[in-house]
Amino acid sequence: MPQYWLMKSEPDEVSIDDALAAPGATVAWTGVRNYQARNFMRDGMKVGDGVLFYHSSCPEPGIAGIARVASGIKPDPTQFDAKSPYYDAKSKPEDPRWLLVDVQAVRKTRLLPLPELRARPELAELVILRKGNRLSITPVEPAHWKVIEKMLG
DNA sequence: GCCAACGTTGGC
DNA sequence: GCCAACGTTGGC
Numbered sequence: 001m002p003q004y005w006l007m008k009s010e011p012d013e014v015s016i017d018d019a020l021a022a023p024g025a026t027v028a029w030t031g032v033r034n035y036q037a038r039n040f041m042r043d044g045m046k047v048g049d050g051v052l053f054y055h056s057s058c059p060e061p062g063i064a065g066i067a068r069v070a071s072g073i074k075p076d077p078t079q080f081d082a083k084s085p086y087y088d089a090k091s092k093p094e095d096p097r098w099l100l101v102d103v104q105a106v107r108k109t110r111l112l113p114l115p116e117l118r119a120r121p122e123l124a125e126l127v128i129l130r131k132g133n134r135l136s137i138t139p140v141e142p143a144h145w146k147v148i149e150k151m152l153g
Numbered sequence: 154g155c156c157a158a159c160g161t162t163g164g165c
Numbered sequence: 166g167c168c169a170a171c172g173t174t175g176g177c
Contacts, residue, residue, distance in 0.1 A: 008175090033173095034160075057175055114176075132158045134174045 003049045004140035005040070005069070006128055007103065008056040016053050016065035019105035026070050026104040030078045031086045033098060037137040041101050045069050050145060051103060054128070055111070056136075062113035063148065071102035109152040122147050 007029065009015070019027045032038055051067040075096035078086040091097035117123055127138035140148075 010175095036160095061176070134159060136174090 003044065003046065004052070004142060004145040005045065005049060006052040006054055006063075006126075006138050006140050007067070008054045008128075008136040010057045011055045011064070012058070015055065016067075016105060016108045019053065019065070019067065019103065020108060022105075024070075024104065025106075026102050028074075028076075029100045029103050030076050032076065032100065032136060033086060033088070034136060037135050038099055040137045040139065041099055042073050044139065045073070045101055047071065050140075052140060052145075052148065053103075053105065060111055060113055062111050062117070063109065063152070064111055065108045066106045066149075066152075067103050068106055069101055070104035073099040073101055076100040112148070112151055116151070117148075120147065120151070 011018075013031075014027055019025060029041075032041065047069055049069040051069060052063050053065040053067045055061055055064045075093075076086070076098040078084040079088040079091045079096065079098045080093060081087055082089075086098075088097060114129075117126065118129055123129060123144055126140065126144050127133055127135065
């Protein structure tokens with residue numbers, strides 16, 4: 001049973017184009033610093049799961065591409081890098097607090113903006129559309145995935 | 154830049 | 166364990 005996820009990235013940091021241009025179209029998903037999002041990676045993700053690649057904190061936020069989970073969880077090396085904005089002094093290499101997975105871009109899609117997602121009643125329960133949601137990684141129901149795939153064409 | 158809505162921290 | 170203060174996210 002395949003599972004689906006939505007993963008937010010600021011295109012200034014890693015856009016869908018950056019991911020497609022990376023070796024193997026694969027990037028390490030660094031910088032997750034929220035326990036709930038981390039736990040989704042740790043407890044829920046499997047290699048091959050579908051990913052909606054979402055651009056956040058940018059002029060036009062929305063879904064920008066399709067990707068897949070390309071590895072199991074690994075420690076996020078940026079937590080040990082004192083020069084990284086994601087540095088966490090309280091995390092110890094023998095007991096890493098933060099994890100990542102590799103994400104492989106499958107294809108760039110048209111930009112599917114938030115207002116268009118909100119306009120679809122079938123997507124009302126999509127986690128990122130719910131009020132107050134700020135999670136950078138959220139599960140996506142198979143039915144929602146199908147609707148979104150259709151909208152992307 | 155604003156601000157709503159969360160999450161985290163730390164004193165008690 | 167409570168909760169006020171503070172920090173962050175992220176759309177607008």
